Amino acid sequence: MEELDRGGRKENARTVKIYFVYSYHLMNFRGARPVTPVKQP
Incomplete structure (x- = not known):
């Protein structure tokens, strides 16, 4: 029982x-997907 529970x-x-x-x-x-295109241009 103890082994099964463990x-x-x-x-x-x-x-x-x-x-x-x-x-x-x-x-x-x-979060990274939309931020990357915004930062690049």
């Missing part, structure tokens, strides 16, 4: 980490 918790933390990294990169990409 494994589930580990998987959940990994999913949360991936979600945060993906969200951060998506926000960064969205």
